[in-house]
Amino acid sequence: MSTTSLSRDPARYSYYVDDAAYRELIADFHRIRTEEPTVEDPAERDFFRRLVEREARLLDRLDFTGWMASYADECFYWVPSTPNGGDPRSEIAVMFDDRRRLGDRVYRLSTGFAWSQAPSSRTVRVVSNVEVFDCLNADQKLVRSNFMINEFWDDETRVLAGWAGHRFRRYDGKWKISAKQVNLLQCDQCIRNPSIIL
């Protein structure tokens, strides 16, 4: 970059998106995709179920400030374009955002000139089947859930369905979303106006 600033603020500069981060992402979501969930304690499951439900509520309310705050500073938001998740290093994704691009996504909606969201979609999200995986690191959990996003836009109400993987990490005692993978059923098909945050 042309800037000489030494700042590494991930909201502004993208230094943390390196090959190690990609490999970790692929491995974590492969585990959610293929392994048995390990957490049986209902209280712990309920704790993470509430975090997933909270994220859905913030998005339904278009509370993007609150939503951004629920993500870690160094985070990923990934919507693969293939049903097997794929490898984002060699495949185009429907969406693949770091912290700054999430900021772009939210900023664009605030410009008043994002025609694809003028007027905004109205959504109600249903999340269910929340299952939790323990990790070697006690400050990380993986969560699998199913979702249905009911979206009304331009005379049409449609359902975007699929399952999501969340990687939660604990920072100073607070659990944040470190990465989210959204697996749309129609991820490899043409989708009309794919411009809401999933």
Place this chain on the structure above:
Amino acid sequence: MTHIERRTQAYDWDDLVQEDRVHESLYTDPAIFEAEMRSVFGGTWVYLAHESQIPERNDYITARLGLRPLIVTRDNEGVIRALFNRCTHRGTTLCRFEKGNKRAFQCPYHGWNFQNDGKLRGVPWPDGYAENPAHDAKFNLAQVPRVESYRGFIFATLNEAMPSLSDHLGPIKRPLDEWIDRNPGGKIIVCEANRIKYKGNWKLAYDNSGDGYHVLYSHRSLLETENRFQDEATEKGMSYYKNSPDEQPMYIQYMGNGHHFKDKRPNLQPRTGGLWAIESLHPGMEHVAEKLRSRFGAKAESFLDLAGSEPVNINIFPNLSLLGNHIQVFQPISYDETDTIWYGTKIEDVDGTMGPDVLNDINTLRMRTQEGFPNFGEVDDVTNFEQIQRGLRCREDEWIYMNRGLDIPGRIKTLEDGTLKGPATDEVFMREYIKEWKRLMKTQPKLTIRREP
């Protein structure tokens, strides 16, 4: 003569397509759409697929020629064919998967089995037929009679009278060659896609493909987002449209046969790294740039440029548009529905100058740069396409204009090769490509199919 041919023969094409305007029915009349699926998506060379999608013998990928479902195969001898995906017995599609590797396709309905060169290999219980269908060439699969590639891009036509693909492409081959050759060894590999559907006519996308007039307005949210940080040294993305775009060195050029070319490269600083300098901000770019610069010094810029979005629009009538590093394909579904498929491309380290680490870094970054525009730009365009389709329901207001730049002396220049060059926001390319469209609709080219003997 088919029903559609008879019906559309009654149209007065010279009234519907005039020098400065076209009639709304070009976008709203289902009969015109049906006729287009024959005379345009059948009567001229249409893009089907890229050879990197079927690299090995017996690879196949399904595609469409207009609405016709096809299986594009590289057969056991290595010949690329465009087979009708239609069983010759009862009409069933044979293949329902997007891609794969198969020497034969067996019909799921009655079990007729076809080789990937189209020949019928056998049918169940042939003694129930007076003559075994496998011995009669009329039961071999229909296939598109003309299939040709230009540097990996596979096209097909049902019109046997068409000139060779290379001659038909003509002057558009120059920017196409440059687009291909900017990559190491002139090699690209198609890798998945961003896929967006809109409820509007396919020509709304082709009208848009060379349109420099809409950028500042339709893409205002993108331009503002790309430049939301005030401390960047250079303006990002398509910011050059902000200052009197017709006075910038970029230009639009009509290349004949419906093809056209928007060249924004002259706006860039003419130096290695000039492309990278205006690339908007994407995940991982500072990390890769820092890593490569510390390892390679000034040479890093030439690698980074390979991940940058080439500022051209190479539009090949009727359904192919190369922009940035994308191969975009327009797929008509009905008169008011279109799929746009933005295939990504990656590069290969053809001569070993990059090494696997750099190749991985550049291709990864190239995925991220390519995701930018479909996410933050195209969604606003297709919303405007849909709203045109809606506006055209005001049937009594009949005309759509493309007269920007018309009748201004000296504005459009005719070059030696017969191509037409004008300022960036000129609609000359719309006026010209629609003449080619009209010629095809008027002449109704004779369409034929072929079968293996």
